[in-house]
Amino acid sequence: MTRKQRRLTMIGVSLGVLAIATALVLSALRDSIVFFNSPTDVAEKHVAPGTRIRIGGLVKEGSVQRGDNLRIRFDVTDGKSDIAVRYQGIVPDLFREGQGVVAEGKLEPGGALVADTVLAKHDERYMPREVVDALKKAGRWQEKTNGGAAK
């Protein structure tokens, strides 16, 4: 093979691998990404039941109920709308009423979220950014009281 032919083979093979990778990425992006919503989004956008979503907000005060076998249910609120979340398992150490939380799972026909992942803050001082944005959007964000926590 001449230098030119070899170079063309190499470019051809590289483009082939890139094409395969692009196809993989595109199909994976279609099937395996999860959209983030605030409780208000869920209420307004009429997200179809069965969809996998991530929601963020505050754990509503007085809404946490614990059941048998580590079952737990609580409401996530952004101050405007609430959404009920059911979960079985151990919630993070920093999961508390009135604190920020992110839950991921499937939406039920009744409008509740059956979560398989519940995340809380990493640290007393920080709040998940998704929660901050959800609260800001709902107009319930107070820079004065919450500003320090957002940093």
Next chain:
Amino acid sequence: MIPELGHYALVLALALGLIQSVVPIVGAHTRDDALMRLASSTALMQFAFVALSFAALVVCYITSDFSVATVFENSHSMMPLVYKFSSVWGNHEGSMLLWVLILSVFGAAVAAFGGNLPATLKAHVLAVQSWIASAFYLFILLTSNPFLRLPKAPFEGRDLNPILQDPGLAIHPPLLYLGYVGFSIAFSFAIAALIEGRIDAAWARWVRPWTLAAWMALTVGIAMGSYWAYYTLGWGGFWFWDPVENASLMPWLAGTALLHSAVVMEKRDALKVWTILLAILTFSLSLIGTFLVRSGVLTSVHTFANDPTRGVFILAILVLFIGGGLTLFAWRAPMLKQGGLFAPISREGALVFNNLFLTTACLTVFVGTLYPLALEALTGEKISVGAPFFNLTFGPLFVALMFAMPFGPLLAWKRGDLLGVAQRLMTAFGAALIAVAVAFALEGGTSVLAPFGVGLAFFVMAGAVVDLTERTGLFRVPLATARLRAAGLPRSAWGTAVAHFGIAMSMLGIISAGTWGSERIVALKPSQTVSISGYDLSFDGLVQRPGPNYTSLVAQFTVRSGGAPVGMMAPSKRTFASRSMTTNEAALMMRGAGQLYLSLGDTNNDGSIAIRLYYKPLVLLIWLGAIVMMLGGALSLSDRRLRVGAPKPATKPALQAAE
């Protein structure tokens, strides 16, 4: 006084950095030896001043000088000494100081050990290295001064984030930074080569040891971070495809590709332009990683507190170096002379294959990490891209790469014989088939894919062994001859086999722990028993124990296997009063290469406590594999040929022909 001294030392380092950025280049241009040699002295002095600055900060932390803002924010007088020390870099400011410290260490190392480099190349490399250093000194001094004093010294500090109060903090960030920052040398060499417009096989021989050293540190640094997350987050995961993790994986993938392409360049004088590009890209990915983690674009335990000016500043550094590097590349690369020819089926061809798949895999990680950020910036839509995305994209590419791995080292340079290599790999293939069969028989149909994954891992491991037996002629020639050949085999050949064996070990661990692990999440009362994979754990009770700056709630368990006690496990929860925060300390018990993993959840009103219990077979192989990879790198690094420098073709033609 001490903080001011540290601050002043850093300013002096910046002044030296600025001098070193310009003078050696002028010297190289005017062929002035004295000006070029200046770079070595300034590089060593820069290191001395940054080390002084870092030492000053360490003193502030050790003596709990709370008049310094970062010490007040991140330390506590009651903390054990090791955490006082490691909390130096457990915050944004200090970690950036560690970053430049390591940068200056590498600069000084080039100055000290680069004696066999041509004078102009050395001058250029040190100048480029100093551009990077100066940019980051400026960043620290202008936006993240770790020595800032508080007007009134508080009596007590606010304590280090309890999650970071772990021995992992003493090891993980320095190793990771050694890796990240070590790639800056490859970058500086690439830019210097582009400035000079000249590059040859010797260049690759000078760059490879630095890249190798950085790669080793990054390999272990990532593995260490993974193990830390595994035992501290309390749910037994070891890799989360979190953007921050991806930020370290991307330079690793590109750096691994760079290591391999540098071999082609060194041995065959081919792939020059590509190697230069990879060197630029690898460090660019390190910078992007630093940007992602330090700018506050992402929220994670790694980000600490942030203010937006820092993000803009790092972004400017990023644009300057990546944009500048790539522009220079586009301008000068066409001038570089083309190198040796090779057939598609050859060692070179195999290494090109390796590069193609590693960079494509890196690209998929890049897309998965940055796409959500880009989408949010453009449309406001928030998405999360998690494990399923990476399993679907990164997974298949890596499987192809692993399958090709045993073939590469067995192929001859220039023109290889694929069929012959396949025949020599028959033993490895046989081992793989047996492994698949055994895995199927043992697992009993829980997964179809996993046994094939095990087969692939065994194929790579056996392939690495075949590579060595082929080279030494073991089983074909008398044992004494084989032993002689083994002794004469270049260390880099051993390094290749060992490193390939290591990655297969990690793969085996990932498959085994991910597929055949078992999990129990239950609430237990004292004297109750829970069973998992043939182990019975009985809950003996809860005790409170005071720690230096926390109180811990310890749950005691007795572990029995087949009725016979095998040990105790005591997971605990630590409550840190200073931050009203609790952390989870999982209990781990080794069972061979597998582990029992036990962590605590909430205590309930009825006196029971929630626990998570896992049995993870072969899980230790994940991290042991990384250590084996590092050992492979160390073997290769100890190869004499890397240290003696490139042989001069006129005087020692035999050395090159021996390849």
